Amino acid sequence: MGHNRDIFLLLLLEYPPPLFRQNGSMIEPARVRPWAGESAAMRKAKGFSLIELLIVVAIILVIAALAIPSLLRGRIAANEASAVASIRTLTTGEHAYAQTYPQIGYTCALTELGPPAGGGPFTSAAAGVVDAVVASGAKQGYTLSLSSCAGTPRYSYGSAAVPVVPGTTGVRSFCSDSSGIIWSGSDGTEATCRAAGTVLQ
Numbered sequence: 001m002g003h004n005r006d007i008f009l010l011l012l013l014e015y016p017p018p019l020f021r022q023n024g025s026m027i028e029p030a031r032v033r034p035w036a037g038e039s040a041a042m043r044k045a046k047g048f049s050l051i052e053l054l055i056v057v058a059i060i061l062v063i064a065a066l067a068i069p070s071l072l073r074g075r076i077a078a079n080e081a082s083a084v085a086s087i088r089t090l091t092t093g094e095h096a097y098a099q100t101y102p103q104i105g106y107t108c109a110l111t112e113l114g115p116p117a118g119g120g121p122f123t124s125a126a127a128g129v130v131d132a133v134v135a136s137g138a139k140q141g142y143t144l145s146l147s148s149c150a151g152t153p154r155y156s157y158g159s160a161a162v163p164v165v166p167g168t169t170g171v172r173s174f175c176s177d178s179s180g181i182i183w184s185g186s187d188g189t190e191a192t193c194r195a196a197g198t199v200l201q
Contacts (some may be wrong), residue, residue, distance in 0.1 A: 030046070073170060075141075080170050084161075084174055086134055087174050090146070091128075091176055093130040093134075097112070098153075104150065105149075107146065110130075113127055114135025115123070115128040147160070160175040160193065172188060173190055183197025
C-alpha cells in the first residue's frame with residue numbers, strides 16, 4: 001500500500017494536473033488562465049463602479065458646501081479691510097490737497113486727487129496725492145466716492161465706500177468726512193452709514 005502511494009506521488013510531481021504545478025517541494029494551485037473570449041483591453045477597462053463614483057462626487061460636494069461659505073466670509077472681510085484703508089487714503093489725500101491748494105480747499109472729484117496722465121506735472125486737476133486705483137473709484141469689490149463739498153474755498157467734504165454687490169463683495173459700507181472719523185453702515189448703503197453709522201474703533 002505504501003509503495004503504491006509513493007508511485008502516485010512521483011507521478012503527481014512528474015505530471016502535475018492542469019490546476020497544479022510544482023514549486024520546489026510544495027504543490028500549489030496554478031494560475032487559472034483568463035477566459036479566451038476576454039480581451040486584454042476588457043481586462044484593463046475594469047475601474048470604479050457607478051456607485052463608487054457617486055460616493056466620491058457626494059463627498060466632494062459636501063466638502064465644497066462646507067468650504068465655500070468660509071471662503072466667501074474671508075473674501076468679504078478682506079474687501080472690507082481694503083475699503084477702510086481706501087477711506088483713510090482719501091482722508092489723507094483730501095487734507096494734502098487742501099494744504100497744497102488752499103484757494104480751492106477740498107475736492108469732490110476723485111480724479112483731482114489722482115496722478116496726472118502720462119506723467120505730466122501735478123496740478124489742482126491731478127494732484128497725485130492718491131494712487132490711480134483709488135482715484136478710479138473702484139477697488140476690491142467697493143465703489144469709492146466723494147461728495148458734500150461746501151464753501152469757497154471748500155471747507156468740507158464726504159467720502160464713502162459701498163460694496164459693489166452687497167452681501168457678496170462686502171456687507172458693510174464705510175464713510176467719513178473732514179473730521180477724519182470713519183463710520184460703518186450695517187446694510188451696505190451710504191445713507192445708513194451717514195445717518196446711523198457706527199464709529200470704527
